[in-house]
Amino acid sequence: MNDIVERACAAALYAQDDAGLDTGASLLAADPAAWPGVGRALLARGATYVRQAWERGWQPADVLRLVRRDLAERHVRLAEDLFAAEARRYARLPARWPAYEAWWAVGGAPGAGDTAATGDDAYAEAVARREKADRFTLATAVLELLRLLVRLPSIEPVGPVPGDPADVPEAAHIExxxxxxxxxxxxxxxxxxxxxxxxxxxxxxxxxxxxxxxxxxxxxxxxxxxxxxxxxxxxxxxxxxxxxxxxxxxxxxxxxxxxxxxxxxxxxxxxxxxxxxxxxxxxxxxxxxxxxxxxxxxxxxxxxxxxxxxxxxxxxxxxxxxxxxxxxxxxxxxxxxxxxxxxxxxxxxxxxxxxxxxxxxxxxxxxxxxxxxxxxxxxxxxxxxxxxxxxxxxxxxxxxxxxxxxxxxxx
Incomplete structure (x- = not known):
């Protein structure tokens, strides 16, 4: 599955035009039997791209603002799925960092904290039911979202990222x-x-x-x-x-x-x-x-x-x-x-x-x-x-x- 996803991303994410999107989506959606594994691999790759965005200074609200502006509401939901999948790695998140639970709400996923591979395998079918979309449409939407993520530039960080070991003093809030x-x-x-x-x-x-x-x-x-x-x-x-x-x-x-x-x-x-x-x-x-x-x-x-x-x-x-x-x-x-x-x-x-x-x-x-x-x-x-x-x-x-x-x- 990783090879299929690698080829699809190579075709779709780095081209200057949209021609590669159809090629990439076709590769991902071609085999119904492979779809659960493709979903798991896309979820893992997307979580990696999300982590890279955090390391470049972005925060969830910033990314969602761009996704909503440049793509569609379906992409917003998919982005929240990736945020939640990435956030599973941490015992706690920074202050003001949303604890996204969207991924656990798509249906068929395990409870929070369970990282069993069977749970990630269930994601592709669960999100297809949620979005009421076929494999090709979903694959296209995911690739569009991943393309936006990999193209995010570095910006000024405004706080720690999840998992940052730095001892950040507690801020003084309004009483x-x-x-x-x-x-x-x-x-x-x-x-x-x-x-x-x-x-x-x-x-x-x-x-x-x-x-x-x-x-x-x-x-x-x-x-x-x-x-x-x-x-x-x-x-x-x-x-x-x-x-x-x-x-x-x-x-x-x-x-x-x-x-x-x-x-x-x-x-x-x-x-x-x-x-x-x-x-x-x-x-x-x-x-x-x-x-x-x-x-x-x-x-x-x-x-x-x-x-x-x-x-x-x-x-x-x-x-x-x-x-x-x-x-x-x-x-x-x-x-x-x-x-x-x-x-x-x-x-x-x-x-x-x-x-x-x-x-x-x-x-x-x-x-x-x-x-x-x-x-x-x-x-x-x-x-x-x-x-x-x-x-x-x-x-x-x-x-x-x-x-x-x-x-x-x-x-």
Whole structure:
């Protein structure tokens, strides 16, 4: 079976066009009696390619994002099968690493931890039943997925890989009760249709996030907490309007003492910062995207009721204005929270050096990970109504007080 799989992969994975896919799939599907063994060999080879992807810096969510973009949902399920097959090798997985159970759910497979060859032999028929597909169709899909995996380049790692023996210190997370309060506030902000209420709820959530950062920084500066080092995580930034979404994520990251580097080709930004700040950034960015999308939908409805047809340029302009304006709002809130903490006698005298030290550590880590970055010229906002409505929506979702000043429409 290994010889058949080797020949099929040689034909399909490394050619510049798709001509080899049919040849490879035909080799794999030709003999019904050999199909169980072919499935076992493909599973083993796919798990090897998955491991290579992890060693090149990729994580499951990153790979699935590309698979979903470039292939189809069937390929996503097959990828999760390979992830789970590879993960069987480890007693435990790194933090934030999904424990994929999809492979065990296809039917006919052994229980977790059982690596008997008969279990892997059952995979081919089980996945055929799950996908309701013939051998040739499945073989083609698997080869398409393997081709994507072997072509993944190396990217900046953002954490340990499964099986890494390195002793990674436990990261400091947002305290569970506070995290629950923040999530509840943001959920209410997303659910309400009243801008003033969403504003108040989001502002309170950002205030809690900023205050937690201040408290953590001061404790470390006083030697009352363990020394931490910045980490990183990737956050998906997917079409449509990915440029505006990347701008929004950068604004959220900056306001929370993190740094964001966007990779448009692979549809994610890498955010560098301390773990609790990274949690805050991911939560707030997701919530503000939900709020912004809802506000854009309402704005479009209002435009249509006035007899004006809205276009993609309206939505692009809306999101750019929304992201730009929120950058100012977030900065105001972060500065207000730091000022309030500085007025507290318990923090006075140690706050500014502590926050500066935190920012320096994050900048250093970001520079180490990304020594060469480039700037991106965004497509301009060309719809005045979209820009105006987006600015108004950002003001409604703003993260703190301060006067309102509107930026002009970019030319």
């Amino acid at each position: 569970p009760r506070m995290l629950g309060r923040i999530r509840a506030l943001l959920a209410k902000a997303e659910a309400t249709s009243y801008p003033e209420e969403a504003e108040a709820l989001s502002a309170k959530a950002q205030e809690l996030m900023a205050r937690h950062t201040v408290d953590e920084a001061v404790l470390v500066a006083r030697g009352e907490g363990p020394a931490r080092t910045p980490g990183a995580r990737r956050i998906g930034v997917e079409p449509p309007y990915e440029e505006a979404k990347a701008v929004l994520l950068d604004a959220v990251a900056t306001a929370n003492h993190c740094r964001a580097v966007w990779n448009g080709a692979f549809e994610f930004s890498t955010v560098v910062g301390f773990e609790s700040d990274l949690e805050a950034v991911e939560l707030l960015h997701t919530s503000l995207l939900v709020q912004g999308t809802a506000a854009m939908t309402r704005a479009e409805a209002a435009q249509r009721s006035g007899g004006r047809k809205r276009t993609k340029t309206f939505r692009q302009s809306f999101f750019l204005a929304y992201a730009s304006r929120l950058g100012h709002r977030l900065t105001e809130t972060a500065e207000h929270a730091a000022g309030a903490a500085g007025a507290d006698g318990a923090a006075e005298g140690s706050l500014l050096p502590a926050l500066v030290a935190r920012d320096v550590a994050v900048d250093s880590r970001a520079e180490e990970m990304f020594p060469r970055t480039t700037t991106t010229r965004l497509r301009g906002a060309t719809d005045l109504a979209g820009w105006t409505d987006g600015t108004a929506a950002a003001d409604a979702a703003r993260m703190g007080g301060g006067g309102r000043t509107h930026r002009p429409l970019p030319k």
